[in-house]
Amino acid sequence: MLMVAASQQPLPCPVQYHHLQGAKRVVEIVERYDAECVPDAYKSNKVAYIKNGSISKNCTKLLKVDKLMKAPIYIYYQLDNYYQNHRRYVKSRSDKQLLDGLQNNDTSSCKPEESNGGLPVVPCGLVAWSLFNDSYIFTRGAVPLKVNRKNIAWKSDRDHKFGKRVYPFNFQNGSLIGGGKLDPHIPLSDQEDLIVWMRTAALPSFRKLYGRIEEDLHPSDLITVNLTNNYNTYSFGGAKKLVLSTSSWLGGKNDFLGVFYIFVGSSCIFISLVFLLLHLKDSRPCGDATFSYWNRKNVSL
């Protein structure tokens, strides 16, 4: 028992170390902008503001860089209280149509976002209809930072899930606008924003990749973000955040696994010490029949 508990924790030890090392080098900047980007006149009625197409949705925010961030720096948008994992939402899509386009007639799972004005919608369903459409432009001082918006979706999605000959058709033409529009001349396999958005998230608070900055950011750099606050999260009390993060071999800033490895390793050490003390203090001799039920209870047979 002692031996096995003791052998448990050498395993996590080197892993823990590299884990935390990997996690510590990741630098992250998170900035919530949906509350501040509403002009003062509309602060009491944000929904009216967001739905009104004539009001300018441009907003400027300032980000201060504290630590050196090495390229590539990933830009995410984070949505909170947004249930992309709701059953009706997850159901409301047609993966066959994403591959086959208009030839596919089986889009009943997309109802009611299946057709508009008698014509079918490609891509159909709530998931596509609610496409995120805020955009961000970054400048450092006077120099604009180039944002690479290619290759942000998983390669298997681009190659196998979204058709190369499928084009958006009759998309977002209804009276109720749910999100962004799509360029009808670009095939779905190249519409990376859509592809990233359609990989429905697991939790109500999630991040999705927007693009990459391929330059280093130095400490005390001031980044100006010109964003367009188009997406309506005000109707349901959601929040929008902009995240800039570097990445390591393990991914983004997430100490959870590293911390837990350390926790488990040290608990194993602690428990093996406890067992050692108990063993020295009060051990039951191995194979002693006096501890069996029939001897302890003086049961006659």
Add this chain to the structure above:
Amino acid sequence: MIIFHGDQVELARVMKEEVKKDLKNCLEEAQQYFRTVSGPKLTLVIDGKCLMYALDPSLRVMLLNLSLNCTSVVCCRVSPLQKAQVTSLVKKGARKITLSIGDGANDVSMIQAAHVGVGISGLEGMQAVMASDFAIAQFRFLSDLLLVHGRWSYLRICKVVTYFFYKNLTFTLTQFWFTFQTGFSGQRFYDDWFQSLYNVMFTSLPVIIYGLLEKDVSASLSKKYPQLYMEGIRNSFFRWRVVAAWAFSAIYQSLIFYHFVTTSSLTGQNSSGRTFGLWDVSTVAFTCVVVTVNLRLLMMCNSITRWHYVSVGGSILAWFVFVFVYSLIRENILYVIYVVMSTFYFYLAFLLVPTVALLLDFIRQGVQRWFFPYDYQIVQEIHRHEPDDNTRAGALEISNHLTADEARSFAISQLPRETSRHTGFAFDSPGYESFFASQQGVYAPQKAWDVVRRASMRSKLKAPPLPPKK
């Protein structure tokens, strides 16, 4: 005994009074002995004639009282009906589990009256075997039946049932925690085919192998320590305490699976910065569940054979093979496993999550085995240096070596001989008696119990014994 001819009813009444007096005396005498702590062991001997009166409803309770207080009871010259009556008396009156064993047609009613009926097949014919729950070839195999196979069977059933509930509880609770974060909309955490095949393909074979092959101690040790049988009598492996411990373990493990996997998947997952979706996260969680419950089975085994390794490894391998093929076909989880396995996160989670999940069970087993050992665990420790006999195919030790005497009698029994027309009766057979009586020209009256027997088996008799010529 007073014998007189005349009124049968009066005779019966007088006999009953005598028997009652006798029983009362015996009971009082026995009570005296029981009051002393280290009194002698008592045996009750009663014959069929007396039993006929003692089983009367008014005397039955006294008889039962007396016999339960004795160490053993010998009933001789009893009819088949009385055998059944005695068995029912103990079964209903004492509320204990009864086992009866017999080899002939006269034992059939007794075998059927008891909870467990064991028939011995052999010279007396197959009637007892056909009526019984278990059939054995020789009387001495009864000890194997009870102490070895009965005990193992109890252990296996308890463990299989509790393990089955545990693995399904773990699997289902992991989904249950998800519902809190889907707005209670009922979105499934796992893909449908994962769920359907969980119990069929990924976790079924190991538990079957366990139920067939598990042994806590070897057969010879089971017979050497008959006290181990008491674990079954005390129901040590299926108490509420045991079930609650498994349930707690399932809750703990499901929390680990769900929270570990979802909490660590918020940000980008590899150096390309891309994030996971719902199906990626659930595939990682499902992999951890399958691996953990299979390893938990190995932790539970007392004797491991190569079939255990084959089935556990095979189930985990079956999961991977299935998901590799399935994620090429099914639209919504297309290529999910390939995406997931291209990140380091998956391998680290795969290593950490089952370890943490099993840690609690591991500690609990260690504490239990050290401070609160079961009897079989103590026996295992006593004999820890002896080699396992797991590699031997047979569980029973039937020695095939006969002594010279046994060999001779066996050879004699193999000689061709007449089989008796009268099966199931020893020297008291009415046919036997009437045959010899008729040979010597003597009249032998018919026995009361024989009349009763023939009346109840009227249709089944091949040829009733001829009444002797007067």
